[in-house]
Amino acid sequence: MIRNAQFVVSNTDPKKCPKPDRAEIAFIGRSNVGKSSLINMLTGVKELAKTSQKPGKTQLINHFMIDDRWYLVDLPGYGFAKVSKDTKDKWEKMISSYLTGRDNLCGVFVLIDSRLEPQKIDLEFLNWCGEEGVPFVVVFTKADKQSKTQTDKNVKAFLNKMEDIFGDIPDYFVTSAEKGSGKDEVLQFVDELISEYESERTN
Template identity: 80%
Template sequence: MIKKAEFVVSNTNPEKCPKPDRAEIAFIGRSNVGKSSLINMITGVKELAKTSQKPGKTQLINHFMINDQWYMVDLPGYGFAKVSKDTRENWEKMISTYLTKRTNLCGVFILIDSRLEPQKIDLEFLLWCGTEGVPAALIFTKADKQSKTQTDKNVKAFLKKTEEIFEEAPDYFVTSAEKGQGKEEVIGFIEQLVEEFKAEQSN
């Protein structure tokens, strides 16, 4: 249950993130996948993450404190078409440093647009996470934008691709920010990760 969500800090330097003394859950996805809307839906705070019609709005690592207990992190998207090569390389370096060096990172949700067939860039990012030992789960977004049959078909196709890479599919959730679909399941999964982190810390 999320009762309180507050913005803490934005920055471009992973070393300047808050002290890694509590569990941290990050959200990442391709530009325009509906990340801000999903974060706002999960936390129940309408303007927490800034939504924008313009892809690539999140260019910083944004930390939010949830229930005064753990951090939720909104990461820049990947796969920007409209930025310079240098900018993109800087973002990629920032994201990869954050994901591989952040000691309190318990889980990363990779957001996938459920309206699309499996995209190479999403599969490549998931493979990178697997190779680097980044704990990833999938969230399929915008499930309300087409029939359940079509969503199921696209989800199934994506999971099949992940099984070809990893032998087994990662944990996944199907969501709709507009309808609130998947909210409880995602929060339940996060709470489990947070509790596991706390248990490890107290040992």
């Protein structure tokens, strides 16, 4: 349960992120995957992450302080269709240097649209995370937007692809920001990651 969530800072330079003095959990996904809605649902603060119908709204690394204990980070999406190659390259460089350079990053929640069949861009990004040793968890979004049968079918197809790539199935959650489903499970998992990080630091 999150009691307090406050915006801290936005920037384009991972070196200017807040001091890595506490656990950090990041959220990332393809443009328009429902990331802002999910963050707002988890924190219980409606306008914390700005939702937009226009994909690619998040173009910065956004840090939020949660309960004075850990940072929630809203990262720019990947796979923007409507930006120049130069801008896209800059974003990719920023995201990759953030993901590989933050010592206090305990987990990256990679959001996948449950309405779609497995997308190459998502699989490539997860493959990159695996190669770079970035600790990721998969979160399927928008589960309320179609029948449960269709959601289950798409989730299973995606997990099968993940098993082909990695040899096993990663931790995953199925969520709906509108219905609030998956919230408790995701927050429970976040809490476990943070507790583990904190106990390692004190030992």
